Amino acid sequence: MDAGIQIDNLSKSYDDVHALKNINLDIKAGELFGIIGPDGAGKTTLFRLLATLLLPDSGKLRLCETDVVDQYKVIRNLLGYMPGKFSLYQDLSVIENLEFFARVFNTRIADNMDMIHDIWVQIEPFKDRLAGKLSGGMKQKLALCCALIHQPKVLLLDEPTTGVDAVSRNEFWQMLKGLKSKGITIVVATPYMDEANMCERVALIQEGEILQVNSPAEIVDQFGKDLYAIKSDDNYQSLLDLREFDHTESVFLFGQSLHYTDVRNDFLIDEIEDYLKNKGRLQLEIEKIKPGIEDCFMALSVKSDQHE
Numbered sequence: 501m502d503a504g505i506q507i508d509n510l511s512k513s514y515d516d517v518h519a520l521k522n523i524n525l526d527i528k529a530g531e532l533f534g535i536i537g538p539d540g541a542g543k544t545t546l547f548r549l550l551a552t553l554l555l556p557d558s559g560k561l562r563l564c565e566t567d568v569v570d571q572y573k574v575i576r577n578l579l580g581y582m583p584g585k586f587s588l589y590q591d592l593s594v595i596e597n598l599e600f601f602a603r604v605f606n607t608r609i610a611d612n613m614d615m616i617h618d619i620w621v622q623i624e625p626f627k628d629r630l631a632g633k634l635s636g637g638m639k640q641k642l643a644l645c646c647a648l649i650h651q652p653k654v655l656l657l658d659e660p661t662t663g664v665d666a667v668s669r670n671e672f673w674q675m676l677k678g679l680k681s682k683g684i685t686i687v688v689a690t691p692y693m694d695e696a697n698m699c700e701r702v703a704l705i706q707e708g709e710i711l712q713v714n715s716p717a718e719i720v721d722q723f724g725k726d727l728y729a730i731k732s733d734d735n736y737q738s739l740l741d742l743r744e745f746d747h748t749e750s751v752f753l754f755g756q757s758l759h760y761t762d763v764r765n766d767f768l769i770d771e772i773e774d775y776l777k778n779k780g781r782l783q784l785e786i787e788k789i790k791p792g793i794e795d796c797f798m799a800l801s802v803k804s805d806q807h808e
């Protein structure tokens with residue numbers, strides 16, 4: 501059985517909100533795939549459709565060569581789903597949660613220990629603690645064990661690292677790489693653009709539309725413009741001034757600096773510096789930088805808005 505996912509012309513609306521607009525996506529068996537987009541982009545809707553919890557308005561979804569709508573009972577056994585919010589019973593202990601999920605799938609923990617062992621050993625010392633009393637990182641590990649206890653072929657993880665500290669986030673991605681080596685197809689939805697680099701390929705999604713599907717490295721390679729980081733004594737005022745600058749193609753606030761592209765291919769950085777100095781800016785620092793996934797996302801989303 502090929503554990504890939506095929507999505508053809510899929511649309512879903514909630515009344516007048518078009519949560520997914522005619523999307524197409526092909527995820528390969530055994531891939532670690534990211535669905536990357538901001539809040540409200542449609543990630544959860546896509547996962548709920550794949551997990552047989554919602555029906556599409558139109559389009560086809562296939563998972564492990566099986567139609568998700570027609571054969572939803574088969575799909576539920578093939579799939580492990582870790583929803584974004586509270587998939588655990590807070591007033592059951594760690595072990596009781598795991599036993600519960602095993603029973604739902606008519607299986608036993610002992611029969612599936614090989615699948616969860618590496619993760620389970622990290623939470624086993626807390627097995628009698630109520631799930632509600634676990635730290636964010638521990639809850640996430642338990643939820644992952646629960647989603648894996650029936651040995652699914654495909655694992656869907658909806659924002660698994662939201663609200664989790666940086667160390668646990670990193671550990672979590674290492675765990676996913678371990679699972680990938682067992683041959684499971686893993687699809688992770690995340691609003692954190694930097695997590696794209698942990699995936700083999702990603703789909704960038706915004707307002708129900710897929711902007712691009714590719715490997716993170718190829719997405720960055722296709723940026724196609726020189727990018728500059730600009731800092732000054734007042735970044736916000738620089739942003740406003742650069743929006744008025746004749747040669748600005750794009751300018752966004754990124755943390756402690758602005759990210760800027762110019763419509764011209766050939767120009768001197770001094771021209772931007774002089775322009776901002778004339779506007780009264782001090783302590784200017786301008787340097788050419790490599791684009792990240794977030795820069796690519798911004799550029800693609802501007803293009804997509806211009807098409808509408």
Ligand SMILES: Nc1ncnc2c1ncn2[C@@H]1O[C@H](COP(=O)(O)OP(=O)(O)OP(=O)(O)O)[C@@H](O)[C@H]1O
Nearest residue numbers: 514517518519537538539540541542543544545546
């Ligand atoms: N049950 C619902 N009723 C009405 N609108 C909904 C419902 N669920 C989602 N939406 C809307 O559909 C769009 C997509 O939401 P969805 O939850 O799929 O996005 P998301 O990328 O998972 O974002 P988030 O992380 O905020 O959940 C949003 O505009 C959202 O407000």
